[in-house]
Amino acid sequence: SEYPYPPYDPTDKSGFSYDTVVKRWPIILTGIIDTIYRIDHDISVSLPSLTAGSTEETQAQTKFAEGKAIIEKISQLKYDMARDRPLECIPADGEVYADEYNEVLNQLAEQKHNTWFTAPWLYAECYLYRLLRSFVTQTVHWKSFDPFYAQKEETFRGSSKAIYQLATTIHELDAEKQSIRDDRGKLAILFKEMIQMCLWGNATDLSLLTHMSHDDIAHLQTVGKEAQAARLEFILKDDQDKVISYLESLKDKDARVDFVLDNAGFELFTDFVFADFLVTYTPYVKKVVFHPKLIPWFVSDVTPSDFKSTIPSLFSESFFNPSNASGGPQQHEYLQKMVTRWQSYLDSGVFTLAVPVDTELGQSHPKGDFWTGPWPYWDLQEKAPELWEDLRGSSLVVFKGDLNYRKLTGDIKWPVTTPFETAVGSFGGVFPILSLRTNKADVVVDVPQEVADKLDAAGEKWRVNGKYALVSFLPRRA
Numbered sequence: 001s002e003y004p005y006p007p008y009d010p011t012d013k014s015g016f017s018y019d020t021v022v023k024r025w026p027i028i029l030t031g032i033i034d035t036i037y038r039i040d041h042d043i044s045v046s047l048p049s050l051t052a053g054s055t056e057e058t059q060a061q062t063k064f065a066e067g068k069a070i071i072e073k074i075s076q077l078k079y080d081m082a083r084d085r086p087l088e089c090i091p092a093d094g095e096v097y098a099d100e101y102n103e104v105l106n107q108l109a110e111q112k113h114n115t116w117f118t119a120p121w122l123y124a125e126c127y128l129y130r131l132l133r134s135f136v137t138q139t140v141h142w143k144s145f146d147p148f149y150a151q152k153e154e155t156f157r158g159s160s161k162a163i164y165q166l167a168t169t170i171h172e173l174d175a176e177k178q179s180i181r182d183d184r185g186k187l188a189i190l191f192k193e194m195i196q197m198c199l200w201g202n203a204t205d206l207s208l209l210t211h212m213s214h215d216d217i218a219h220l221q222t223v224g225k226e227a228q229a230a231r232l233e234f235i236l237k238d239d240q241d242k243v244i245s246y247l248e249s250l251k252d253k254d255a256r257v258d259f260v261l262d263n264a265g266f267e268l269f270t271d272f273v274f275a276d277f278l279v280t281y282t283p284y285v286k287k288v289v290f291h292p293k294l295i296p297w298f299v300s301d302v303t304p305s306d307f308k309s310t311i312p313s314l315f316s317e318s319f320f321n322p323s324n325a326s327g328g329p330q331q332h333e334y335l336q337k338m339v340t341r342w343q344s345y346l347d348s349g350v351f352t353l354a355v356p357v358d359t360e361l362g363q364s365h366p367k368g369d370f371w372t373g374p375w376p377y378w379d380l381q382e383k384a385p386e387l388w389e390d391l392r393g394s395s396l397v398v399f400k401g402d403l404n405y406r407k408l409t410g411d412i413k414w415p416v417t418t419p420f421e422t423a424v425g426s427f428g429g430v431f432p433i434l435s436l437r438t439n440k441a442d443v444v445v446d447v448p449q450e451v452a453d454k455l456d457a458a459g460e461k462w463r464v465n466g467k468y469a470l471v472s473f474l475p476r477r478a
């Protein structure tokens with residue numbers, strides 16, 4: 001390839017991509033099969049109560065048959081995967097990038113890297129979610145089916161404790177709003193708390209749930225000062241001070257901040273809290289743009305519909321168990337107050353969701369499909385020039401999470417000491433970048449060799465176990 005290092009792929013059995021093909025993907029696929037199976041089962045139970053020959057009955061029968069056909073395709077996929085068969089072309093299903101995915105696949109075939117155990121991990125994983133999408137878009141009744149919906153909802157519900165706690169923290173800030181804006185020292189301390197809260201919010205993506213218990217997750221969601229201090233040593237690259245002084249330099253410049261979102265539920269909640277903090281409590285930022293994934297992606301990533309249901313869920317009296325407001329019923333009020341402010345920001349366009357055309361919010365943005373393409377981000381300008389141009393107008397683009405980091409660095413085997421600036425290639429310097437990533441895949445850059453060696457020697461799976469993190473900032477090129 002034209003890249004300076006080879007990609008991570010499952011030919012290395014000690015890497016995380018090997019584990020992924022052997023264990024994680026089959027579990028994820030089996031989960032989807034179960035979900036569809038259950039829906040189909042409910043349909044079959046309801047059939048006898050429908051009038052024979054009615055439109056309703058015909059539709060139910062078609063949906064049932066389509067569900068069954070999707071299950072068969074996914075089972076075949078699992079079978080092919082386990083036997084290291086070649087990846088097949090994405091069918092022309094009328095959605096974006098089928099040709100583009102297939103073009104890369106053809107190149108991989110020429111290099112004999114087009115099978116499940118030889119294809120570059122980054123490509124194969126993106127391809128997998130795009131292929132799954134094609135299975136549902138080719139139906140009549142499953143077109144808007146999100147196989148991960150229930151899982152996302154359930155985990156969101158389960159994170160109420162941390163959510164109430166954060167709402168209380170923000171409520172406490174209210175009393176000090178003016179003094180915070182005027183006191184740089186105080187602001188800088190809060191800034192770091194917010195960055196870290198948003199960073200560790202990424203520790204809980206659902207594609208990793210295949211080896212994490214709900215207790216593990218609750219533990220990762222522990223918020224608050226002590227928990228943060230304890231975890232500071234796990235941040236192996238820490239550009240927090242750099243990003244704060246950069247933001248300070250923006251004073252009175254009406255900055256716009258973009259979030260390239262990662263996961264729905266708790267992580268999205270922390271993104272909202274951070275965005276709210278930037279707009280409400282700092283004097284630097286006037287506008288925040290959120291970029292979702294337009295199709296179900298890497299299990300838990302935010303889709304437009306996840307984004308839109310987040311605020312109603314947080315408002316709902318029944319979504320969270322109120323007994324988890326361990327600080328008393330006023331915690332529920334704090335949450336409502338904060339979320340009311342978020343809604344007003346959405347209504348007035350201070351917060352916007354970047355989707356091609358958003359009928360509900362009445363806003364329109366350059367195409368957002370690029371985030372579900374197979375490419376490293378150094379291809380942004382070539383593949384999505386409109387989006388590239390749009391992001392050039394941003395004062396800071398925050399990239400959340402592990403997959404974004406893999407795409408920023410191309411998921412290739414950079415030596416660990418490679419500067420972040422080198423690893424992002426031509427993507428660097430065009431607009432300021434902040435990557436907040438907990439380590440869940442092998443690629444890591446800009447960490448001192450001694451640090452890496454020491455962790456390796458201690459037998460720590462620090463690149464992949466989600467316990468370690470990187471805060472990487474790169475300013476606009478002067």
Ligand code: F6P
Nearest residue numbers: 205207262401402403404440441
């Ligand atoms: O490490 C497992 C994994 O599924 C990776 O394949 C992927 O990069 C990541 O988790 C997703 O994590 P995140 O939601 O932080 O992008």
Ligand code: MG
Nearest residue numbers: 205262298301
């Ligand atoms: Mg994710």
